[in-house]
Amino acid sequence: MQLPQAQLAVLEAASADDAQSVDALAAATDLPPETVTGALFALEEEGLVAVSEHVEESITLTEEGETYEADGLPEVRLYEAALDAGADDTPAQMGQVIGASGLEGPQVDIALSNYARKGYGAIDSGELTADSDADPDSDPEAAALLAIAPAEGDDGVSADDLELDDEVVDQLERRDLLERQESTTRSATLTDAGVTELMAGVETAETVGQLTPDLLTSGDWRDAEFAEYNVEADAEERHGGRMHVLRRTAERVKEVLVGMGFQEMDGPHVDADFWINDCLFMPQDHPARTHWDRFALEKPSHIDDLPDDLVERVERAHREGVGEDGEGYHSPWDEDFARALALRGHTTSLSTRHLSGHQIGEIEPPARFFSVEKAYRNDTLDSTHLLEFFQIEGWVMADELSVRDLMGTFEEFYAQFGITDIEFKPHYNPYTEPSFELFGTHPTTGELIEIGNSGIFREEMLEPLGVEADVMAWGLALERLAMLVTGAEDIRDLHGSLADLEFLRNAEVIY
Numbered sequence: 049m050q051l052p053q054a055q056l057a058v059l060e061a062a063s064a065d066d067a068q069s070v071d072a073l074a075a076a077t078d079l080p081p082e083t084v085t086g087a088l089f090a091l092e093e094e095g096l097v098a099v100s101e102h103v104e105e106s107i108t109l110t111e112e113g114e115t116y117e118a119d120g121l122p123e124v125r126l127y128e129a130a131l132d133a134g135a136d137d138t139p140a141q142m143g144q145v146i147g148a149s150g151l152e153g154p155q156v157d158i159a160l161s162n163y164a165r166k167g168y169g170a171i172d173s174g175e176l177t178a179d180s181d182a183d184p185d186s187d188p189e190a191a192a193l194l195a196i197a198p199a200e201g202d203d204g205v206s207a208d209d210l211e212l213d214d215e216v217v218d219q220l221e222r223r224d225l226l227e228r229q230e231s232t233t234r235s236a237t238l239t240d241a242g243v244t245e246l247m248a249g250v251e252t253a254e255t256v257g258q259l260t261p262d263l264l265t266s267g268d269w270r271d272a273e274f275a276e277y278n279v280e281a282d283a284e285e286r287h288g289g290r291m292h293v294l295r296r297t298a299e300r301v302k303e304v305l306v307g308m309g310f311q312e313m314d315g316p317h318v319d320a321d322f323w324i325n326d327c328l329f330m331p332q333d334h335p336a337r338t339h340w341d342r343f344a345l346e347k348p349s350h351i352d353d354l355p356d357d358l359v360e361r362v363e364r365a366h367r368e369g370v371g372e373d374g375e376g377y378h379s380p381w382d383e384d385f386a387r388a389l390a391l392r393g394h395t396t397s398l399s400t401r402h403l404s405g406h407q408i409g410e411i412e413p414p415a416r417f418f419s420v421e422k423a424y425r426n427d428t429l430d431s432t433h434l435l436e437f438f439q440i441e442g443w444v445m446a447d448e449l450s451v452r453d454l455m456g457t458f459e460e461f462y463a464q465f466g467i468t469d470i471e472f473k474p475h476y477n478p479y480t481e482p483s484f485e486l487f488g489t490h491p492t493t494g495e496l497i498e499i500g501n502s503g504i505f506r507e508e509m510l511e512p513l514g515v516e517a518d519v520m521a522w523g524l525a526l527e528r529l530a531m532l533v534t535g536a537e538d539i540r541d542l543h544g545s546l547a548d549l550e551f552l553r554n555a556e557v558i559y
């Protein structure tokens with residue numbers, strides 16, 4: 049019989065008695081593991097080898113798990129401090145024991161929530177007792193951490209080898225102290241037919257793996273035997289470049305909005321407070337206008353050019369209000385304050401610029417505009433907040449708009465991303481009445497997350513801008529939409545210096 053070279057090499061390296069793994073066969077034949085796997089599948093099809101698969105679970109400690117493996121579990125450290133404080137005898141002040149334990153930050157909560165569960169003692173109205181029978185040396189979770197901790201150079205241990213208690217492992221997994229991985233190993237033995245063929249003598253068949261220009265020009269391709277493709281063979285993963293999930297989500301959002309009849313707005317990232325806040329009837333002493341939220345510009349610090357007539361009308365709206373029963377804010381209004389430059393805290397500055405007629409000329413109703421652009425806020429970074437983020441800004445100008453139009457627009461928009469369960473909550477903005485926040489359900493955590501803010505622009509804002517029709521408007525968070533669409537649980541996985549490359553490589557934007 050004739051076999052392609054790789055298959056023959058694998059057949060010769062295989063044994064009838066001992067199952068050999070792909071890695072062992074790869075080492076013996078000097079072939080890459082994926083070639084060996086391919087050859088094995090072909091040989092199995094010929095009935096010459098039997099291939100068995102073994103799914104192995106391996107366990108590794110997370111960074112937090114490693115910390116506790118080295119320093120002790122927080123609840124054990126708390127117990128030890130409690131014993132030192134004599135809490136096995138008389139209850140001790142919780143604050144003191146925590147101080148003495150050296151536990152800090154989130155570890156304190158972790159210690160407290162595991163302390164009673166694991167029988168180390170009780171916590172009651174600020175006092176802590178220690179159970180003198182508890183034995184941290186036989187803490188099963190601590191023992192499991194030790195057993196799993198890798199020896200130098202090891203990458204993960206086989207779960208089977210460890211003989212760990214399933215419940216303990218589950219518990220540690222819930223605590224995010226370990227991770228499980230599964231890998232499939234294949235091994236092969238010669239079948240009787242394989243042995244027989246080998247004894248009868250197998251020759252190398254000249255097979256061609258790749259069609260070359262030579263084969264084509266010489267005409268040799270006519271007689272060549274081509275190696276078969278094996279689409280199931282394991283192969284090395286290659287990661288090419290791809291468009292970032294956020295960028296892809298943004299592109300998709302633009303397509304959807306253009307499809308819904310919207311036109312795109314453009315405008316400056318650094319803008320005068322006038323356009324960012326004053327035109328929105330935001331009082332100059334509003335807390336969001338202080339340095340806490342705002343990235344002010346030092347150079348230049350003020351805009352040169354504002355339309356005088358508009359400044360005058362906006363000032364009047366702030367001071368006196370709009371309409372017969374207008375009241376205004378009774379707070380100072382200062383033009384210099386309105387001229388100050390900052391990184392825009394929302395892209396609603398683009399909407400005020402456009403609605404005023406000063407950006408692209410007068411806009412007549414009905415009109416629909418949007419932007420998907422960056423906004424900047426001096427927030428505290430956490431799993432749902434970044435200092436800069438993308439807002440999906442939009443507005444519709446028409447006669448007789450109602451809340452139903454607003455809700456219907458969101459339902460139509462989010463449905464394009466498979467999100468059909470958005471929820472609305474009444475909200476307050478100085479520039480809209482009524483106002484709504486939008487929430488979506490996170491696909492994996494099930495948590496409700498805020499995805500946007502919206503409303504119908506009020507008279508006090510529209511009148512100075514010279515708009516007579518109704519305008520409904522919104523600012524939606526692109527990152528939050530991306531979280532709902534991709535299942536990302538932490539916004540910092542998406543962008544910034546902590547971005548999760550693995551996630552970015554594999555995340556899909558489904559629509």
Ligand SMILES: N[C@@H](Cc1ccccc1)C(=O)O
Pocket residue numbers: 393394395396477480501502503521522523524
């Ligand atoms: N500017 C608001 C969003 C918004 C825009 C327009 C109308 C209502 C709300 C925000 O950043 O949250």
